[in-house]
Amino acid sequence: MGKDVERDQATFARLARSPELWLRSAEMLKKSADVLLAGLERERQEHDARLKLLLEWGLHRQGQKPHFCIEDHDLTHSIGQSYFLMAGLCIENLLKGIIVHAHPEYVKEKGELGFSLKSHDLVQLAKDAGLYGELSREERDLLKMLGEAVVYWGRYHIPRDYEKLKSGWGWDDPHFVTFDRLFRRWAKKQIRLFAVSDKGVMLPGDCEVSSMTPDEYVLWRLDRKRPDAIQPPGDRVDQ
Secondary structure (H helix, E strand, O other): OOHHHHHHHHHHHHHHOOHHHHHHHHHHHHHHHHHHHHHHHHHHHHHHHHHHHHHHHHHHOOOOOOOOOHHHHHHHHOOHHHHHHHHHHHHHHHHHHHHHHHOHHHEEOOOEEOHHHHOOOHHHHHHHOOOHHHOOHHHHHHHHHHHHHOOOOOOOOOOOOHHHOOOOOOOOOOHHHHHHHHHHHHHHHHHHHHOEEOOEEOOOOOOOOOOOOHHHHHHHHHHOOOHHHOOOHHHOOOO
């Protein structure tokens, strides 16, 4: 085995065993999901406004007929599947970061992921992380849904076989709120694994915020707010 291979294997193992890097990936995916959701919400509002104009025109038939294309709306609506893909991968990264903190041996020395680290099964990952028992029914339903959706939603129009085919989503879907709440709870847990100790808070090298308590750092990491801008815990609805 050449030195380059050994070096690459060691680098892979170091990166794969870092809970912070798993969290960074989760944060990136959560931000991507939030951007998609904001875009979908804007499109829904624009669609509703165009539909209202069309219905009003239909009553009087005066002036030029407003533009309305249901195909455009359907295409944009389908981006919701990409949102849930990002959400599923986000939760997957959170869980794997928690798992490798407890079981660094799951990353093999020869530069390979082992055991559940290779899986997209979010329910099993939550069990391996010791977190499944704390979940509500809604959160368990979310994990099951995301674990199934991440296989093909936002990537292909069909899964590998018919048994994995899923129905669509709707704006009244409770998973939007449940995902956001679960992300915050598990992100806090993961942040405390690597950033908070009895010696205080270990801040990132490029962080300008200092003298934070552990609770302030957790909220800063999630919301990027300076300590003097952070709401007291009693004022937050997600505590």
